Amino acid sequence: MDGTDVDRVRVTMLNLQTPALLVDEAAFAFNLATMADRLPGSRLRPHVKAHKCSELARRQREVGHHAFTCATIREMEVMAACGLGDDLLLANEVADATRLSTLVEAGARVTVAVDSVATIEAAGRAGIPEVVIDVNVGLPRCGCDVEDAGALADAARKRGLAVRGVMGYEGHAVGITGRAERQRAVDDSMAVLARAHQIVGGDLVTAGGTGSFDLNTVATEIQAGSYALMDTAYAAIGLPFRHALSVLATVISVNPAGWVVADCGLKALGMDHGNPTVVGGGAVWFCSDEHVTYAPGDDDPPPAVGDQIELLPAHVDPTVAYHEALHVVDAERSTVVETWPVDMRGW
Amino acid sequence: MDGTDVDRVRVTMLNLQTPALLVDEAAFAFNLATMADRLPGSRLRPHVKAHKCSELARRQREVGHHAFTCATIREMEVMAACGLGDDLLLANEVADATRLSTLVEAGARVTVAVDSVATIEAAGRAGIPEVVIDVNVGLPRCGCDVEDAGALADAARKRGLAVRGVMGYEGHAVGITGRAERQRAVDDSMAVLARAHQIVGGDLVTAGGTGSFDLNTVATEIQAGSYALMDTAYAAIGLPFRHALSVLATVISVNPAGWVVADCGLKALGMDHGNPTVVGGGAVWFCSDEHVTYAPGDDDPPPAVGDQIELLPAHVDPTVAYHEALHVVDAERSTVVETWPVDMRGW
Numbered sequence: 001m002d003g004t005d006v007d008r009v010r011v012t013m014l015n016l017q018t019p020a021l022l023v024d025e026a027a028f029a030f031n032l033a034t035m036a037d038r039l040p041g042s043r044l045r046p047h048v049k050a051h052k053c054s055e056l057a058r059r060q061r062e063v064g065h066h067a068f069t070c071a072t073i074r075e076m077e078v079m080a081a082c083g084l085g086d087d088l089l090l091a092n093e094v095a096d097a098t099r100l101s102t103l104v105e106a107g108a109r110v111t112v113a114v115d116s117v118a119t120i121e122a123a124g125r126a127g128i129p130e131v132v133i134d135v136n137v138g139l140p141r142c143g144c145d146v147e148d149a150g151a152l153a154d155a156a157r158k159r160g161l162a163v164r165g166v167m168g169y170e171g172h173a174v175g176i177t178g179r180a181e182r183q184r185a186v187d188d189s190m191a192v193l194a195r196a197h198q199i200v201g202g203d204l205v206t207a208g209g210t211g212s213f214d215l216n217t218v219a220t221e222i223q224a225g226s227y228a229l230m231d232t233a234y235a236a237i238g239l240p241f242r243h244a245l246s247v248l249a250t251v252i253s254v255n256p257a258g259w260v261v262a263d264c265g266l267k268a269l270g271m272d273h274g275n276p277t278v279v280g281g282g283a284v285w286f287c288s289d290e291h292v293t294y295a296p297g298d299d300d301p302p303p304a305v306g307d308q309i310e311l312l313p314a315h316v317d318p319t320v321a322y323h324e325a326l327h328v329v330d331a332e333r334s335t336v337v338e339t340w341p342v343d344m345r346g347w
Numbered sequence: 348m349d350g351t352d353v354d355r356v357r358v359t360m361l362n363l364q365t366p367a368l369l370v371d372e373a374a375f376a377f378n379l380a381t382m383a384d385r386l387p388g389s390r391l392r393p394h395v396k397a398h399k400c401s402e403l404a405r406r407q408r409e410v411g412h413h414a415f416t417c418a419t420i421r422e423m424e425v426m427a428a429c430g431l432g433d434d435l436l437l438a439n440e441v442a443d444a445t446r447l448s449t450l451v452e453a454g455a456r457v458t459v460a461v462d463s464v465a466t467i468e469a470a471g472r473a474g475i476p477e478v479v480i481d482v483n484v485g486l487p488r489c490g491c492d493v494e495d496a497g498a499l500a501d502a503a504r505k506r507g508l509a510v511r512g513v514m515g516y517e518g519h520a521v522g523i524t525g526r527a528e529r530q531r532a533v534d535d536s537m538a539v540l541a542r543a544h545q546i547v548g549g550d551l552v553t554a555g556g557t558g559s560f561d562l563n564t565v566a567t568e569i570q571a572g573s574y575a576l577m578d579t580a581y582a583a584i585g586l587p588f589r590h591a592l593s594v595l596a597t598v599i600s601v602n603p604a605g606w607v608v609a610d611c612g613l614k615a616l617g618m619d620h621g622n623p624t625v626v627g628g629g630a631v632w633f634c635s636d637e638h639v640t641y642a643p644g645d646d647d648p649p650p651a652v653g654d655q656i657e658l659l660p661a662h663v664d665p666t667v668a669y670h671e672a673l674h675v676v677d678a679e680r681s682t683v684v685e686t687w688p689v690d691m692r693g694w
Contacts, residue, residue: 093599
């Protein structure tokens with residue numbers, strides 16, 4: 001996508017030090033409402049790793065989602081400290097769960113993913129009461145072989161842990177562009193997870209992401225996170241969510257030979273999915289540590305030093321993790337309505 | 348490089364939450380001493396953008412470098428607040444320099460790069476006393492055309508600003524692998540900068556980076572930053588600096604089918620230069636938000652859940668910018684000697 005089709009007004013001038021993350025209030029509200037309509041209440045377990053912001057998670061709870069997914073111990077800690085600890089799943093393996101003991105003692109409901117005897121032992125030692133058995137459904141990452149799921153569930157129960165069910169993330173499927181092909185990949189993965197669930201038992205079949213939220217009908221709950229803010233990678237596969245997130249940048253140099261430089265570089269953008277997209281048009285040449293160099297579109301008037309522009313990141317998660325705050329801007333994008341700290345960064 | 352040739356002992360077990368940045372004390376001291384020998388005192392103006400750590404900058408001052416290069420206003424502010432404001436160059440254009448006024452009033456020596464009338468005006472409005480004329484020497488980014496350098500210098504002087512000289516970063520040259528080819532590219536760039544200097548005047552010809560520190564003989568001072576910590580991209584071009592920086596990670600899953608997962612992902616690594624390298628061997632398959640998946644080398648014993656490993660980042664600057672602290676470890680890598688906050692993050 002080239003950014004010209006972004007369905008919102010271009011920001012004019014905000015009194016913010018750039019680069020700064022903007023959240024379009026209307027697009028964000030639309031995304032939360034759309035998802036809550038499609039996957040209401042406990043059908044969605046929002047993944048906080050995409051935004052690392054407890055204020056944003058609070059908005060997700062306000063539309064009905066009370067259980068959350070985390071990727072790091074710090075995310076678990078901050079969520080619990082903010083009163084969002086009704087049902088927290090650490091959807092990740094940890095070799096040392098000690099820090100989670102405090103959360104359990106303070107009354108948070110803490111569940112962790114396990115895929116080995118070592119991670120079961122770690123949960124047991126830390127006094128974590130509940131686990132899910134993490135099963136490899138095709139992405140070469142964490143997760144046990146489906147054939148080992150039963151033995152691990154037995155081992156966990158023998159260790160005194162309650163086994164709430166199974167988890168299996170079809171991360172290799174969620175980004176597939178063609179919907180039919182994506183559906184097939186999701187189905188193949190979920191056939192594996194369903195088999196594991198038959199063996200393991202429990203109430204939870206937890207899986208999925210923004211790219212499979214409406215394709216994964218096996219999971220009892222979907223762990224989507226990106227849908228709230230979105231990025232160009234997910235937009236490219238045709239989802240019913242709007243770009244809520246952008247990076248505000250300031251033009252600092254305009255070269256008559258045909259390029260423009262703005263102050264949004266590698267420390268303000270996750271780059272693993274490629275370059276950002278200039279809102280309103282313009283072709284990004286490259287990013288360096290503090291800069292993006294791009295050829296402007298048909299801007300009228302042409303860009304000038306001091307102008308503010310917006311860029312859409314290619315990957316939301318590692319972009320947000322660089323920033324201290326999310327600035328919520330109103331529908332006309334003329335004022336900052338609220339500023340939310342990105343308070344779950346780090347580990 | 349595959350990481351097997353890394354000339355230091357593999358870390359055993361440190362009591363740190365992972366992922367965590369490690370600085371090898373001996374390698375770091377070697378790098379600082381080597382550079383201070385080759386470019387003593389004011390011949391080096393260390394660039395703090397690579398490490399964003401005032402404690403590290405303090406060590407650079409201890410070996411004789413009193414003038415520093417910054418890329419952001421926050422870096423300028425923190426350096427001045429830490430008593431490192433003898434001579435700070437903001438080697439970047441800013442459309443609004445207002446925040447720097449406070450530093451000037453507090454007695455820091457503040458110089459900013461300008462490449463347009465608009466940025467000269469911004470410096471003037473903020474009461475910045477000194478500037479350098481930033482000249483484009485071949486990298487399509489900031490910097491005026493050499494033909495415009497004289498007029499800009501005149502405009503700056505008319506605005507009451509002292510013009511200390513010229514700046515021109517040969518960023519397109521510093522990463523060229525072949526030394527002879529790199530030398531040619533540096534020479535071509537510096538011929539342009541020398542011409543600009545003839546026109547503009549002033550004491551400073553400020554340029555260069557870690558990749559050209561010993562090739563650039565035109566610059567009166569070199570703005571190297573990466574040399575202190577290093578990364579695999581710079582190591583690949585054959586420089587006399589050692590890998591001081593690594594990311595400590597914990598193995599959280601070992602799959603019998605042949606891969607290992609550790610807790611160092613896209614939010615702990617700058618990815619624009621590619622995947623990290625596993626110290627001691629091992630082939631990285633991919634990184635995702637919180638994970639690296641890799642095929643282990645000939646580790647004996649093989650990796651187990653809970654083991655700590657180290658990874659060398661491909662690009663130091665955007666890696667450090669994700670982390671809260673640098674942990675200095677001793678030569679045998681068995682203890683953390685000091686922990687330095689990465690206190691210049693953000694903008």
